[in-house]
Amino acid sequence: MTETPPQPWWQKAVFYQIYPRSFKDTTGDGIGDLAGIIQKLDYLKGTPTSLGIDAIWLSPVYPSPQSDFGYDVSDYCAIDPIFGDLSTFRQLLREAHERDIKVVMDLVVNHTSAEHDWFKESRTSRENPKQDWYIWRDGSGDAPPNNWHSVFGGSAWQWDDQRQQYYLHLFLKDQPDLNWRNPAVQEAVWATMRFWLDMGVDGFRLDVYNFYFKDAELRSNPKRRSFKGIFYKYASQHHHYDQDQPELYSTLAKMRKIVDSYPGDRMLVGETSTLEDFRRAFSYYGDENKGLNLVFNFEILHSRWRARDFRKAIQHWQTCAPEDSWPTWVLSNHDVKRHGSRYSRGSQIDLARAKVAATLLLTLKGAPFLYYGEEIGMLELALPHHMIQDPPGKKFWPFFKGRDGCRTPMQWCDEANAGFSDGIPWLPVHENFKQVNVSIAAADDSSLLQYYKRLIRLRCATPTLLTGVMHLIEKVPRNTLIFTRSEAGDELWIGLNFSHRKAIVQLNFPENLEIILATHHAEGATFSHGVMALEPDEAVICRKIK
Ligand code: GLC
Numbered sequence: 001m002t003e004t005p006p007q008p009w010w011q012k013a014v015f016y017q018i019y020p021r022s023f024k025d026t027t028g029d030g031i032g033d034l035a036g037i038i039q040k041l042d043y044l045k046g047t048p049t050s051l052g053i054d055a056i057w058l059s060p061v062y063p064s065p066q067s068d069f070g071y072d073v074s075d076y077c078a079i080d081p082i083f084g085d086l087s088t089f090r091q092l093l094r095e096a097h098e099r100d101i102k103v104v105m106d107l108v109v110n111h112t113s114a115e116h117d118w119f120k121e122s123r124t125s126r127e128n129p130k131q132d133w134y135i136w137r138d139g140s141g142d143a144p145p146n147n148w149h150s151v152f153g154g155s156a157w158q159w160d161d162q163r164q165q166y167y168l169h170l171f172l173k174d175q176p177d178l179n180w181r182n183p184a185v186q187e188a189v190w191a192t193m194r195f196w197l198d199m200g201v202d203g204f205r206l207d208v209y210n211f212y213f214k215d216a217e218l219r220s221n222p223k224r225r226s227f228k229g230i231f232y233k234y235a236s237q238h239h240h241y242d243q244d245q246p247e248l249y250s251t252l253a254k255m256r257k258i259v260d261s262y263p264g265d266r267m268l269v270g271e272t273s274t275l276e277d278f279r280r281a282f283s284y285y286g287d288e289n290k291g292l293n294l295v296f297n298f299e300i301l302h303s304r305w306r307a308r309d310f311r312k313a314i315q316h317w318q319t320c321a322p323e324d325s326w327p328t329w330v331l332s333n334h335d336v337k338r339h340g341s342r343y344s345r346g347s348q349i350d351l352a353r354a355k356v357a358a359t360l361l362l363t364l365k366g367a368p369f370l371y372y373g374e375e376i377g378m379l380e381l382a383l384p385h386h387m388i389q390d391p392p393g394k395k396f397w398p399f400f401k402g403r404d405g406c407r408t409p410m411q412w413c414d415e416a417n418a419g420f421s422d423g424i425p426w427l428p429v430h431e432n433f434k435q436v437n438v439s440i441a442a443a444d445d446s447s448l449l450q451y452y453k454r455l456i457r458l459r460c461a462t463p464t465l466l467t468g469v470m471h472l473i474e475k476v477p478r479n480t481l482i483f484t485r486s487e488a489g490d491e492l493w494i495g496l497n498f499s500h501r502k503a504i505v506q507l508n509f510p511e512n513l514e515i516i517l518a519t520h521h522a523e524g525a526t527f528s529h530g531v532m533a534l535e536p537d538e539a540v541i542c543r544k545i546k
Pocket of ligand 1: 207272
């Protein structure tokens, strides 16, 4: 009999995304740094009162002109001095590992910064050794080579006076796209991966991996007939030729081979936010799961607060993802409005909903990704135009206010700058920090933070929540989601009420259920004769009593 291999850590882990600029500043320059993350590791794991997460994913900390706040890398094998240096990074790695926290780096290799030496050399002439490391074309007359748009607005082509050609940038013009069809570029990326893997990092989040390859002939994208908008031209096309090209599959498989050649289950999680159909992401697990280990699917991130939207997203995973692929679940990240604000009306968080959302995130089968601050209910900050720093935000205001609102400093306590920095924070702290912060939340047993901790502990101690089969129950009231997780005779029932009204659910079995965790304490859900009565905005996790 063949033994089933032990489950890799990344299938059981709770991931926590840190946006390093905004987590904790130790130098007083108003920008978070690696030493700050080290200082806060105990908050994340290692003490009885820690949050209890298993892995951190760091948004980019490499040297960068910071045009897109680190997603424009000018040196892949170093640390930007604003964050520290390689020796601080090694210390972070060591101290994280001592607490059993894995460390995942952001690998941003669709494009580099225009300040990267590779690009500086490439633009000097049409003959230099790196002349073909980026995508250069002549264009015709004054017109760029094709009709592609940048995700951040405007043409994807930039004229370069020095080289007398256009270069392609699917994001900012400061972020020229690498030419992945050049084997030397691929080798350079493999070397970058090995540099960090040799040091001991546990994996990579691949930034916009589905953009690596472009159509070999750079054909223009067809127009989207139904497009009515005039402003965001990127949405006016079908992105047939500027992303998701077939060559990507074998390349991701190569990347997987590299991480697999290291001990300790190193991993890859792929990110893209621009798929025309969310379900396409599932194909990047590759044949027999030899592509990416994990693939972000942002369908629930874009779901409205309606049980049926979440149900649909869960069903897509169940019906369209390859067998044995491991799902991922994300409610917030550094590119979208915080879900605390998306799911609330007015300026206060809807605490009950935030707890229901947390229950969902941490009980679905798959890997949950938390975004710093969601555990204390941090809200989106609305910034006036003159304070916006995110480049697409500046460009599209007031239509798109940018992504600064979800990147404000972590709220640690009610002291100056929420305990984030002794200097002037690079983005303002949310004005609610006196009420919403880690130190107040840690002292309040009914806080969102304490609920996240309970959920994470329960998850960690309950194999059924980590590996159990998930089954979505059909024919339940419109505003509820009910699913089971079961394994080795253990059966858990999770009930979520998305409405502000009581919900009565017929479970159709005679046995009773015992509540093991609930958002409401006294006067919460009740069961009798196979009926689950959920209070308004309530979530419960129950075990079937045998
Ligand atoms: C990803 C990142 C985003 C960045 C873009 C370009 O979508 O999450 O922050 O701006 O890629 O690198």
